[in-house]
Amino acid sequence: MGETTHDAVILGGGLAGLCLALQLRDAFPELDIVVLERRAHPLPEAAHKVGESTVEIGAHYLAHTLGLREHLESAHIRKFGFRFFFSDGRSDLEDVTELGVRKVLPTPSYQIDRGIFENFLGDEARRRGIDFRDGVRVTGFTLGKQGDAHQVRVADDGGGERTLTARWLLDASGRAGMIRRKLDLTRNNGHHANAVWFRLDDRLAIDGWCDDAEWQGRCTPPERWRSTNHLCGPGYWTWLIPLASGAHSVGIVADAAMHPIESMNTFERAQAWLATHQPALAREVAQRQDKLLDFAFFRDYSYGCARMFSADRWSLTGEAGAFLDPFYSPGTDFIAITNTYITELIRHDRAGEPVAPYARLYERLFGSFYESTLALYRHQYPLLGNAEVMPIKVIWDYAYYWGVLCQLVFQQRLTDAALFAELADELDAARALNERMQAFFGHWHAQSQARNPRAMLDQGELAWFAAMNATLHDALDDAGVRQRLRENVALLQSLAATIVERGAMDGGSALSDPMIDVLAATGRTTLFAEAAGVTRTSGHGDSARVTRARAI
Template sequence: MDRKPHDAVILGGGLAGLTLAMQLKGAYPDMDIVVLERQVRPLPEAAHKVGESTVEIAAHYFGDTLGLLPHLEEAHIRKFGFRFFFSEGCDRLEDVTELGVSAVLPTPSYQIDRGILENFLGDEARRRGIDFREGVTVRGFDIGSDDTLHTVRFVDGEGEASLQARWLLDASGRAGLMRRKLDLTRDNGHRANAVWFRIGERLAIDDWCDDPEWKDRCHPPERWRSTNHLVGPGYWVWLIPLSSGAHSVGIVADAEMHPLEGMKTFDLALAWLEEHQPVVARHVASQREKLLDFAFFRNFSYGCARMFSSDRWALTGEAGAFLDPFYSPGSDFIAIANTYITLLVGQDRRGEAVAPYARHYERMFFSFYEGTLRMYRGQYNLFGDPEVLPVKVIWDYAYYWGVLCQLVFQERLGDAAFVTRMAPELAESAELNTTMQTFFQRWHAVSERRNGRNMMDQRDLTWFADMNATLHDSLNDDTLALRLRDNVRMMKALASSIVEQAAAEHPSVVEGYEHLLHGEGRLELFARVA
């Protein structure tokens, strides 16, 4: 046993564990932190872990909170936003509806190669004074209570050993060491599976057609840098580029509409793509000799009963709860959980009672989790609808940028006084989001699923682009409160605009949603092209 107890032991030295260690060390430089990781560096590039796409909160967390911006810019790919092709059964991308931006939005996000990033994080953690131990297998642990220390038993290259710590932090990924030990896993009602593989060659989507008008829609003409979603009823296919030169390809599908048994090997997945996304199948098949890996998750989404405890243990990343990769929120929720854990550790170090903070942070975390889950649960059936999904995407991002991003970027996640002050607005926005997710299903039920051969450019929606551009504004409490109130009013106006647009061709959708028509003002939406 290590003779001296440590301030914190982190189970798992992947993305969640190493970033947590770095955030803790940055906040409390004298903190004694041990990270135990089973794998040994160097990790493979391109085919290490899935989860390559980040969005604005994660990019802000990695780049600004942890100071990793130079590494992101030098070693990874600046993302060209999300892009959607309504290409079910189609062989030509120029003949389908496309949703995306014609030019990169101001607030950055990145496509990351997990092997490159986690290799860097391991080295950087040691440079910052963190005791990062590789080749360690955790055999068990005893959770202390009150002021009793936690004990961790493990095996490394020198044999069996143990150590003690005041804080025990689980970042063990899907192994979920603490979640399983304490029986915390919960069914969240979201039934979806995923398969994925990496090809050791760039899939140059910009060269997949010769139509000059199609090519000229984007400036620069680099759609390959986007997280490209090729969508159809009950599923979506991702194309994500990696800085190592490889490409990540995945199929995510509703478990009932597209059973995993039809795609759980590479050959099955390729045959599935040939039926549903033939343009992707053709280009993947041409590079099949460069296949790097293949894997799948069954029922990948799950909840968790507890995240933070007054007994000085906590979960982060996939060791806790996992949502859905459609909008790439995984690293966002790592950032949120890590920030709450860092605040809890600080309160403990100052001698403050941890219990009330742990309960408050847990409620906040789960409110963000549930609000985001509503965007996915029961929604996969409309993913191939070019009339409804583009509007849903706009709504989902307005809610994300307008509420959660504001709290994160302005460092108010743990500000109990400010959160209490804004409780009515936060509750109203959450209720409105729940209502709109139900409305999208109502609309989809009568939708004609038409939108034409065109690009729906999100940059044409000035208010939408402006929301993205102002995320990094530095605001005091009063100004942030005013912005959040304005954003809730904006969401009401957006809801009214959406219902009006849907009702223009489908009057029946208004029934039961008349109250949404009373928002102040209207916001510009995409015009449907027949």
Template sequence: MNPNLRRHDVVIMGGGLAGLTLALQLKQRFGDIDIVVLERRAHPVPHAAHKVGESSVEIGAHYFDTVLGLKPHMHGAQLRKFGFRFFFSEGRRDIDQVTEIGASRYLSVPSYQIDRGIFENYLAEEATRRGVRFVDNALVRRIDLAEDPREPHRLAWTQDGETHLVHARWLIDACGRAGLLKRKLGLAEPNAHECNAVWFRIGERITIDDWSDNAEWRARCEPQARWLSTNHLVGAGYWVWLIPLASGSHSVGIVADPRLHPIETIDSFDKAMQWFQTWQPRLFDELDGKRHLLQDFAFFRDFSYGCKQVFSGRRWALTGEAGLFLDPFYSPGSDFIAMSNTYIADLIAHDRAGHSVDARAQLYDQIYHSFYESTLALYTDQYSLFGDPEVLPVKVIWDYTYYWGVLSQIFFQQRLTDLALLGSLRDELQHGQRLNFAVQDFLRAWSALSEKRNPAVMLDQAALPWFAELNRSLNDRLDDDAFRIRMRASVEQLRALAGEILVRATGEHPGLDGDALRAVLAEKISIAASPGCTQAPMLFAPG
């Protein structure tokens, strides 16, 4: 018997956001489970850590504050996000004279701006307090996956020059883009979304509220609250993010379609500043005197990718960026961590109960990839319309409605692993997915014809009663019958919204081809009557 050999129920390779939250979720569900987390970096990590993924949306936020019980930390050590906000400010300094998309007040369900350094340090400490063995400065050297399902996986790792051998019943890859299991098993898979990103941190707040002294503009939403949004400065083929961090730093990023804005034009801080001077001059003005406050700079080429498989009945899984990554535009990263971790926890639960997990792992993998494909459609070949003040506001409303009405309802109502219930809604869910694909194609065609008018208005999402109610409805607690009714109503709401989009766009542009969308809307499907709120116009009044 090797005295250095340790046996664990679960070994998690990677002690970042995905790995640590999975460890907490497992420990919360099974008090006696033996978990070790192997993290390459030394802890504690610096605040404003050199990572992307600071902005969360409703699924990820609910996972952190409610599912994992971290609400005191989220409220006390992080920033509550004032939603998404968009400014069509390309080439402009007069931000009060362009179209703005955003809410004038906080909606019901919270989300957060997350300083990843603060959060990951806290998660490591909390995991240790709950009985997880957290090892930093650990490098995984060898992985031997068990061929026999009765045998454990074998792993070798080093710390400070000393080699450790462990056996693990479950092996989880949460090591980010290093993708140890992905590379070992040849699971990497490209997708059709080609995009690049650069980002950096500045050690001072960027208070966008102060970019104008126009009293009317300032009064459009809660006082001095815009800076707490994930602010997007948008143009054709790109968007710029501004995300505040609780440490006092501000995260700035450029995400661009290389066909319109090649990475070579932005892949250093000086190049990015020159780019801002042309495309977003008001931000250039803000940053020009703060160059000495630069904290870091990094870039990713072709950051979006898929994965052939993320869950296996052979008792291994991938979570977070070790598996797949979409696009930061709607901040889905923590959402997909929440979903993959929930699936992994359920697979481990069935295994601990003595059940085979082969079939269940295969079904979870299919469902998870279906969510991935539906979300990927929001981004693929859509960057060209990001600078369109007429079409992007409609796209944002559609995308939110699909997200809050379908995916968020499944997660918030704890139905993610309820295969029977989801199976009873298969036709409705597939119809909603086809609608989403058709609407994304239609929006792109519409933008090719639109006049791209950019009036000085704020399109207030909070002023759409049905939209605010959809957000609030995530807080409801539904039994199975009520959940079925909710999901069918959500699909009918999507049909009503798609119909209104079709009528508006073809009314403005009679030559616009809407046949593909009409065909999906014409499908016969048994769903509930439309909610009463969809009888009124669902979109903003045309500009």
């Protein structure tokens, strides 16, 4: 049995592990990195893994932080944003409410074929001098204590065994969660949902599902199929994600209590479930069932983790740590965040600085980001089919995401302790307001008439909303970052007041009364001047953006 010593050993060579290796190589060209992956490369295209849709943080991380933009543009699909149809039990998509942009917003995101992408990442890791070993099994590991090195035992397909000694042990083993399970770190986060998915070796061109001329002409170009299409109903949503290989990914994600996994945990049961809830999709799937590539399901897929970063020089990333929900596709976002924190911990270690205080800081920050994002999902699935409330919630959720977390990532402020200290009150206020708004959406749903008219609701027509997306890549100095965050918190406060009053018009004062104390604290209880107006407080100087736009 041979033994070798390395700076960093990464358990798992999937998306999280290979991206971490590339980020570490860029930060520390001399670092000795080994990546251990159980699956042998090359991986199959299309039928490989879920997590195919990226949003702004994940796309920015892959394209700019890791320098992979050329590959994303040439080998994958530029996404036409999120799109929602409130079509439970209906096949006439043209006659239900559709939420989505008519034209692509400026900041790009991508639909990623995970087989193509991870094959590329493996090749790129080797091109950059990373020791990427595929087709090997980790048979065990020992975590070092009080500064000792870690030991990893590995067996290859030929039966050979070896031990790797590592200063840093980084777990990217996915749901296997090797360190998380060894240390019993998994936590119940209170969000209970299940998912099933499959890939079909054919394009599901949703644009051709009806021949209504007005519906056909809503989008420019008429390529809804490039969106992450959500067909929504009470307690569930289904996804349609196109892959560059020509296949299409289909998933059903549902509240565990409202739609038991036993009703959809085989392809035949999923087909029957779709026939009841999304007949248009069921029809298209039935026509292609001979092109089925795979089928899988996860029960109770969401979980938290008690610790992500340790002063003993181990860390977790991706699904090896915590997982939220596939709605809004935050998986790659949180890979970007954890990988950045791991890179900074190693930077401090290599500089001879103590790791413990930074590990504690990054743990708190990650936990805050995780919990504030979890609030978007936990207890929210019952209202997914509400065509009156859900579009407003989507606008709020996007504004909160673009306005706060995206700013911290795009402006490279995830580790800026001084910024978090200075803006603690504003950021805490935004987090608390988001939690109150998520509860408000639930109350509104209970009171709502849930009208579902034939309509195209285009978020891009909200000038302030489009501007938030368009300015994500702005290069800001320290003062500019602080001003942008403060402006965005003010925008969220104004938007909250607008939404609450709009909800009161639908559900009565019983909706607005519980929010009065929250909104009064912001000084924004009377902003709703007209039924169709969204008002924001403008900032000062050149950075002030659009102050009024037509509401959806």
